Amino acid sequence: xxxxxxxxxxxxxxxxxxxxxxxxxxxxxxxxxxxxxxxxxxxxxxxxxxxxxxxxxxxxxxxxxxxxxxxxxxxxxxxxxxxxxxxxxxxxxxxxxxxxxxxxxxxxxxxxxxxxxxxxxxxxxxxxxxxxxxxxxxxxxxxxxxxxxxxxxxxxxxxxxxxxxxxxxxxxxxxxxxxxxxxxxxxxxxxxxxxxxxxxxxxxxxxxxxxxxxxxxxxxxxxxxxxxxxxxxxxxxxxxxxxxxxxxxxxxxxxxxxxxxxxxxxxxxxxxxxxxxxxxxxxxxxxxxxxxxxxxxxxxxxxxxxxxxxxxxxxxxxxxxxxxxxxxxxxxxxxxxxxxxxxxxxxxxxxxxxxxxxxxxxxxxxxxxxxxxxxxxxxxxxxxxxxxxxxxxxxxxxxxxxxxxxxxxxxxxxxxxxxxxxxxxxxxxxxxxxxxx
Amino acid sequence: xxxxxxxxxxxxxxxxxxxxxxxxxxxxxxxxxxxxxxxxxxxxxxxxxxxxxxxxxxxxxxxxxxxxxxxxxxxxxxxxxxxxxxxxxxxxxxxxxxxxxxxxxxxxxxxxxxxxxxxxxxxxxxxxxxxxxxxxxxxxxxxxxxxxxxxxxxxxxxxxxxxxxxxxxxxxxxxxxxxxxxxxxxxxxxxxxxxxxxxxxxxxxxxxxxxxxxxxxxxxxxxxxxxxxxxxxxxxxxxxxxxxxxxxxxxxxxxxxxxxxxxxxxxxxxxxxxxxxxxxxxxxxxxxxxxxxxxxxxxxxxxxxxxxxxxxxxxxxxxxxxxxxxxxxxxxxxxxxxxxxxxxxxxxxxxxxxxxxxxxxxxxxxxxxxxxxxxxxxxxxxxxxxxxxxxxxxxxxxxxxxxxxxxxxxxxxxxxxxxxxxxxxxxxxxxxxxxxx
Numbered sequence: 001x002x003x004x005x006x007x008x009x010x011x012x013x014x015x016x017x018x019x020x021x022x023x024x025x026x027x028x029x030x031x032x033x034x035x036x037x038x039x040x041x042x043x044x045x046x047x048x049x050x051x052x053x054x055x056x057x058x059x060x061x062x063x064x065x066x067x068x069x070x071x072x073x074x075x076x077x078x079x080x081x082x083x084x085x086x087x088x089x090x091x092x093x094x095x096x097x098x099x100x101x102x103x104x105x106x107x108x109x110x111x112x113x114x115x116x117x118x119x120x121x122x123x124x125x126x127x128x129x130x131x132x133x134x135x136x137x138x139x140x141x142x143x144x145x146x147x148x149x150x151x152x153x154x155x156x157x158x159x160x161x162x163x164x165x166x167x168x169x170x171x172x173x174x175x176x177x178x179x180x181x182x183x184x185x186x187x188x189x190x191x192x193x194x195x196x197x198x199x200x201x202x203x204x205x206x207x208x209x210x211x212x213x214x215x216x217x218x219x220x221x222x223x224x225x226x227x228x229x230x231x232x233x234x235x236x237x238x239x240x241x242x243x244x245x246x247x248x249x250x251x252x253x254x255x256x257x258x259x260x261x262x263x264x265x266x267x268x269x270x271x272x273x274x275x276x277x278x279x280x281x282x283x284x285x286x287x288x289x290x291x292x293x294x295x296x297x298x299x300x301x302x303x304x305x306x307x308x309x310x311x312x313x314x315x316x317x318x319x320x321x322x323x324x325x326x327x328x329x330x331x332x333x334x335x336x337x338x339x340x341x342x343x344x345x346x347x348x349x350x351x352x353x354x355x356x357x358x359x360x361x362x363x364x365x366x367x368x369x370x371x372x373x374x375x376x377x378x379x380x381x382x383x384x385x386x387x388x389x390x391x392x393x394x395x396x397x398x399x400x401x402x403x404x405x406x407x408x409x410x411x412x413x414x415x416x417x418x419x420x421x422x423x424x425x426x427x428x429x430x431x432x433x434x435x436x437x
Numbered sequence: 438x439x440x441x442x443x444x445x446x447x448x449x450x451x452x453x454x455x456x457x458x459x460x461x462x463x464x465x466x467x468x469x470x471x472x473x474x475x476x477x478x479x480x481x482x483x484x485x486x487x488x489x490x491x492x493x494x495x496x497x498x499x500x501x502x503x504x505x506x507x508x509x510x511x512x513x514x515x516x517x518x519x520x521x522x523x524x525x526x527x528x529x530x531x532x533x534x535x536x537x538x539x540x541x542x543x544x545x546x547x548x549x550x551x552x553x554x555x556x557x558x559x560x561x562x563x564x565x566x567x568x569x570x571x572x573x574x575x576x577x578x579x580x581x582x583x584x585x586x587x588x589x590x591x592x593x594x595x596x597x598x599x600x601x602x603x604x605x606x607x608x609x610x611x612x613x614x615x616x617x618x619x620x621x622x623x624x625x626x627x628x629x630x631x632x633x634x635x636x637x638x639x640x641x642x643x644x645x646x647x648x649x650x651x652x653x654x655x656x657x658x659x660x661x662x663x664x665x666x667x668x669x670x671x672x673x674x675x676x677x678x679x680x681x682x683x684x685x686x687x688x689x690x691x692x693x694x695x696x697x698x699x700x701x702x703x704x705x706x707x708x709x710x711x712x713x714x715x716x717x718x719x720x721x722x723x724x725x726x727x728x729x730x731x732x733x734x735x736x737x738x739x740x741x742x743x744x745x746x747x748x749x750x751x752x753x754x755x756x757x758x759x760x761x762x763x764x765x766x767x768x769x770x771x772x773x774x775x776x777x778x779x780x781x782x783x784x785x786x787x788x789x790x791x792x793x794x795x796x797x798x799x800x801x802x803x804x805x806x807x808x809x810x811x812x813x814x815x816x817x818x819x820x821x822x823x824x825x826x827x828x829x830x831x832x833x834x835x836x837x838x839x840x841x842x843x844x845x846x847x848x849x850x851x852x853x854x855x856x857x858x859x860x861x862x863x864x865x866x867x868x869x870x871x872x873x874x
Contacts (some may be wrong), residue, residue: 039849058493063847065625096585144515188502310747389845408826410500412476
């Protein structure tokens with residue numbers, strides 16, 4: 001491979017995996033093309049705070065081109081990947097075809113609805129920024145509509161928020177939502193009877209946050225209940241409609257807002273590209289993160305099915321970061337004619353915030369809860385954010401929240417499809433409150 | 438009117454006029470309903486900075502309910518006004534009917550295209566927040582697409598930005614856009630030949646900023662030209678298409694981006710309500726801001742056609758603020774059985790910023806340009822923003838810009854129509870780069 005032309009590396013996805021892979025290749029003599037459908041990187045661990053009107057979208061996203069300015073041999077291509085041809089070694093986007101010598105696939109994951117009828121159509125999800133903004137708009141709209149809804153049943157539909165899935169995202173969002181509706185929204189809507197507001201968190205297993213030490217699970221459960229969140233454990237959802245949630249035992253919860261945080265899986269699109277998809281829609285990889293039949297292709301992040309002590313590694317940011325770094329290093333090994341190294345996951349621990357002064361964390365074998373865990377959570381998330389400005393913005397918002405019991409970003413912001421004004425008609429729904437169901 | 442039930446005042450529009458009217462009525466014994474299609478107030482004088490990737494939308498908007506928290510007898514209704522029945526004294530929104538004893542109409546203005554074919558379909562405008570965001574997204578998308586466009590003519594279409602109208606908005610946006618493309622975007626797209634980027638400002642009259650002292654107009658023109666903005670004075674646009682601008686003299690400017698800042702007029706919807714519309718789509722009012730045949734109806738802000746020394750007052754925020762205050766005071770006069778007072782406009786002056794260290798201003802009869810005017814402009818705009826947090830955000834962004842020659846908000850943010858996930862299909866265009874024309 002030591003020819004005159006530097007090898008071309010294509011990286012799909014500017015999430016944690018793709019970005020850290022780019023950084024790992026930055027100062028080597030390789031031409032890197034990073035492709036993403038957005039021109040920004042999203043700090044997804046704080047996405048739920050956008051949905052809870054706590055952070056503005058701008059605080060958790062960062063322009064990819066700003067990150068790449070320091071990397072002279074790295075190009076960015078904004079586009080939607082439509083096909084990957086593993087044999088011809090090229091990636092097709094809407095409008096471009098890019099050939100590669102090495103490929104790093106880091107497309108992340110999509111929401112997994114487990115085949116529950118109606119869920120993919122009617123449930124809100126929290127996987128990308130637009131979903132976060134749409135959910136915030138919807139929640140605030142529900143309150144605006146409830147203010148002027150004379151019918152009690154309709155009002156309760158508007159004021160019931162059901163979160164499906166008691167993992168970290170479900171727990172964090174439930175806590176943030178409880179603080180939003182019990183605090184700032186209670187002040188915003190003084191004429192509303194806030195006893196009509198109902199927050200429900202549903203989990204199929206025996207406890208929330210399964211996998212964490214029992215003491216922490218119990219702490220999280222008690223804390224959420226004290227914040228006014230109804231817990232429904234061992235509860236299986238059988239159907240989602242536009243105005244209700246049906247449980248396996250036949251119970252019906254009338255609600256206009258179902259938030260689905262019950263699971264994620266690999267993007268089903270990769271099956272079409274002939275990648276070997278295993279359980280959970282993830283792609284099996286060698287311990288070096290390479291594809292079995294294509295050693296020039298690496299899979300990192302949520303899409304990669306790699307194991308640690310026989311257990312699949314979790315689909316979280318630290319894994320993606322470490323895998324991105326390993327994949328970049330392995331490409332450099334291959335270019336130099338060396339053997340690729342195996343991926344070894346260094347578990348940084350796990351932390352989940354529940355609300356003001358309340359979090360649970362397992363770090364370095366120590367488990368903790370309450371204020372100390374909350375301070376650790378805050379510090380780690382602030383430190384991991386990209387960019388001084390974003391850190392400042394987030395810190396400012398958190399301080400505001402904390403000191404004033406306030407949420408500054410309670411905005412139902414206009415959303416309009418892309419493109420030319422001539423496409424205006426495509427914005428089918430105006431920003432007014434919708435009265436239809 | 439001194440009965441037991443407090444009079445009901447309905448205010449349409451939470452812009453400057455409507456908001457200051459609400460404040461004026463806050464501590465009187467009247468029930469106020471403020472109606473707006475958005476749940477926020479927009480500080481429109483800085484809208485152009487959202488379009489120029491300088492400020493995040495959250496920095497210039499403020500939740501209406503936050504403003505109203507201190508006003509116990511004031512209700513907010515988020516909705517789109519569909520009809521005003523002057524005889525029955527009621528306002529209809531999508532879903533609600535609200536009766537009034539007094540009405541304050543403060544709907545603002547809409548863009549005036551002067552009947553130029555294609556302008557309303559194909560030109561970008563800068564009247565509300567969604568338009569500002571859509572324009573920012575479009576400009577950044579043009580650069581993303583130009584990066585990978587091999588055809589020179591197509592690339593020039595993408596990289597030509599034509600601003601129609603050399604009034605304050607056109608001048609301020611031209612300056613902000615010039616600083617964006619010559620600074621941060623030149624760093625973001627180092628492989629692009631930036632000599633292909635063309636910024637044109639077109640004005641039908643002899644000079645920019647007509648109405649200001651000639652010295653200031655000349656200063657603004659020289660400054661913009663030094664910043665790389667082509668000036669086309671005495672230039673009349675005859676047609677806008679999706680990919681070009683045609684002038685009256687037959688010249689064709691190929692461009693995918695026409696920004697129309699040539700004028701505003703009253704919302705044509707008010708004609709349907711039977712209001713007496715005069716030139717410019719504005720509604721003629723008595724010197725007391727009342728409608729001739731409906732003394733219980735007040736018109737304030739851009740919609741009101743009121744005169745000062747025989748000249749119509751300009752359609753700017755200070756007028757709206759003063760008129761809102763006067764209308765509120767006049768309603769209180771009428772309730773107390775007193776005569777309403779006449780509106781007298783106190784002209785606070787006029788200021789237009791062109792770019793870094795460069796502005797023109799006429800304040801208290803003094804005209805100034807350059808750094809001093811720029812400092813005055815910054816201070817006045819910061820001071821007039823609502824909310825400490827927004828001031829802090831704006832100040833932070835401006836400092837960032839000023840010190841680092843940077844624009845932090847270079848994000849092509851996802852935009853998706855409102856509503857339920859079931860409506861997802863309505864988002865007809867994804868956030869990928871579009872390759873069609």
